[in-house]
Amino acid sequence: MRIHLAMGxxxxxxxxxxxxxxxxxxxxxPPADVAAAPPAVPGVQKTWKDMVTFEGLADAYGSFRxxxxxxxxxxxxxxxxxxxxxSLAFAKLAVGVKADPVGMRLDLGFGPVADLTAxxxxxxxxxxxxxxxxxxxxxxxxxxxxxxxxxxxxxxAEVIEAHANWNYSRSFLFGYAIPFTHTGVRLTxxxxxxxxxxxxxxxxxxxxxxxxxxxxxxxxxxxxxxxxTTIIGNVMAGPEPQMGAGxxxxxxxxxxxxxxxxxxSLNANFDYGHQDTFNWWGLAAYARAPVxxxxxxxxxxxxxxxxxxxxLGLPLGSYTVEEITVTAGFPVxxxxxxxxxxxxxxxxxxxxxxxxxxxxxxKFQSSLTGxxxxxx
Numbered sequence: 001m002r003i004h005l006a007m008g009x010x011x012x013x014x015x016x017x018x019x020x021x022x023x024x025x026x027x028x029x030p031p032a033d034v035a036a037a038p039p040a041v042p043g044v045q046k047t048w049k050d051m052v053t054f055e056g057l058a059d060a061y062g063s064f065r066x067x068x069x070x071x072x073x074x075x076x077x078x079x080x081x082x083x084x085x086x087s088l089a090f091a092k093l094a095v096g097v098k099a100d101p102v103g104m105r106l107d108l109g110f111g112p113v114a115d116l117t118a119x120x121x122x123x124x125x126x127x128x129x130x131x132x133x134x135x136x137x138x139x140x141x142x143x144x145x146x147x148x149x150x151x152x153x154x155x156x157a158e159v160i161e162a163h164a165n166w167n168y169s170r171s172f173l174f175g176y177a178i179p180f181t182h183t184g185v186r187l188t189x190x191x192x193x194x195x196x197x198x199x200x201x202x203x204x205x206x207x208x209x210x211x212x213x214x215x216x217x218x219x220x221x222x223x224x225x226x227x228x229t230t231i232i233g234n235v236m237a238g239p240e241p242q243m244g245a246g247x248x249x250x251x252x253x254x255x256x257x258x259x260x261x262x263x264x265s266l267n268a269n270f271d272y273g274h275q276d277t278f279n280w281w282g283l284a285a286y287a288r289a290p291v292x293x294x295x296x297x298x299x300x301x302x303x304x305x306x307x308x309x310x311x312l313g314l315p316l317g318s319y320t321v322e323e324i325t326v327t328a329g330f331p332v333x334x335x336x337x338x339x340x341x342x343x344x345x346x347x348x349x350x351x352x353x354x355x356x357x358x359x360x361x362x363k364f365q366s367s368l369t370g371x372x373x374x375x376x
Contacts, residue, residue: 051103054376055094059113059162061371062086067354074367075352076312076321076345078175079113079160080168083367089113092130092161099137099145107131109160117160117180119150119208126208130160130181142189150183150208154198154220155234155254157269157284163373166267166288167327168341172304173282176311177271178254179205179236184215196222204240205250212247214239232256240275248276264289278310291328298327314351322346339371 065074065083073081079089090113097103107130109117118127133149155178158165184202191197200218203210216238223231234254239247251274258267267286273279284302291297305320306312312319325343332338345352345365352365 051098051100053096053098055092055096055107057090057092057161057163057373057375058088059090059111059371059373060086060088061168061369063367063369065365065367071356072353074345075365076172076175078170079116079162080170080367080369082112087112089162090160094131099135101137101139103135103137105131105133105135105147105151113160117206119181119183119206123208129208142191145188147186147188148184150181151186152181153179154200154218154232155179155236155252155271157256157267157286161375162371163337163375166286166298167300167325168339168369168371169325169343169367171269171282171284171300171302172321172323173269173271173284173302176304176306177273177280177282178252181206182216182218183208183210186218194224194226198222200236202238204238211241212239214247216240216250228260230256230258242276245276250275273311275310278308280304280306280311294330296329296331298325298329300325300327312351317349319351320348321351335376336372336374339369339373341367341369341371343367343369 061080062085063074063080063083074083075081080087088111091110092107094105094107096105108128109130110128114127114130117130120126129150131149131151133147133151136146136148138144138146152160156174158170158174160180162168182200182202182205184200186198186200186202188196188198198218198220200216200220202216202218204212204214204216216236218234218236220232220234225231232255234252236252236254237249240250241247253270253272255270256267258265260266265288267288269284269286270282272281282302282304284300286298286300288296288298301322301324303320303322305318306314307318309315309317309319312321323343323345325341327339327341330338330340343366347363350361350363352362354360354362354365
């Protein structure tokens with residue numbers, strides 16, 4: 001089964017590269033950040049409504065794991081671990097001011113997701129600030145946008161807000177291969193209509209206050225090919241604390257490729273990470289298509305290998321986890337969606353605990369989830 005999943009994920013991931021055709025929407029991406037304000041129209045005076053945007057999200061779900069115990073959460077799930085219960089996963093409010101030439105962005109998050117993405121542990125105020133940064137628009141032949149503060153990572157094919165993803169649950173790659181946020185400075189420049197470059201200097205991974213003197217450098221490039229294929233590449237490198245090893249450098253290579261063929265949209269994500277003697281890598285493949293005007297269907301398959309158990313937080317050893325997720329979405333107007341999801345997780349070792357104290361651990365777990373997402 002594990003070999004078949006890996007081969008299937010790899011095949012879907014390579015498909016967009018070998019069969020490029022029609023235009024495609026971009027892959028799931030973080031909510032729009034502050035952008036430079038459009039040029040003023042002569043004779044038209046701007047109001048605050050032209051400059052300010054408001055966003056909100058309510059994310060609630062209920063899940064069931066066959067054969068499990070309510071007191072034991074689903075193993076290695078990022079934001080949907082509580083099972084056999086109804087849960088408010090996340091509530092978010094955000095405000096953005098367009099840079100003209102100075103703007104800002106503030107995202108406030110509440111609920112278990114805010115706890116899990118907190119970049120300063122045990123800090124009640126800090127954990128609710130998902131993003132907070134000032135934006136400076138610099139004109140010229142190549143417009144430049146400078147953000148200073150805390151912002152979500154550019155890596156990965158998924159985001160923290162569930163409604164912007166194709167599936168409700170997050171992949172192993174999103175939870176364990178990449179960071180959630182950075183605090184520092186980033187510069188974004190559209191070099192052409194097809195290529196955008198972003199450079200970041202930050203404290204590191206998920207650090208509002210740095211835990212060492214070194215800084216992490218990140219470079220991100222987004223390229224939209226004439227065929228409509230979107231390719232996003234990210235590279236990050238910088239020292240990160242490691243128990244018993246000081247501050248060895250951590251490296252990450254992340255790539256996302258997306259392509260559409262008519263109503264069918266495909267997406268693939270690859271990650272490779274290294275720190276000291278630890279290595280991890282993963283591959284996820286996604287497909288999404290409307291079934292009817294009232295229903296869409298999304299499928300995700302992935303494999304994630306943590307060769308020393310470093311990222312999964314397991315005892316020293318080589319671990320491989322895989323999953324298949326099928327999600328049905330039922331849009332309600334333009335700002336809400338109900339989702340039904342079935343997910344099946346696999347592993348080469350008995351790492352999925354079903355009872356307290358890790359008794360009756362298995363190589364397999366499954367879950368059924370219903371979610372309600374409302375946003376503006």
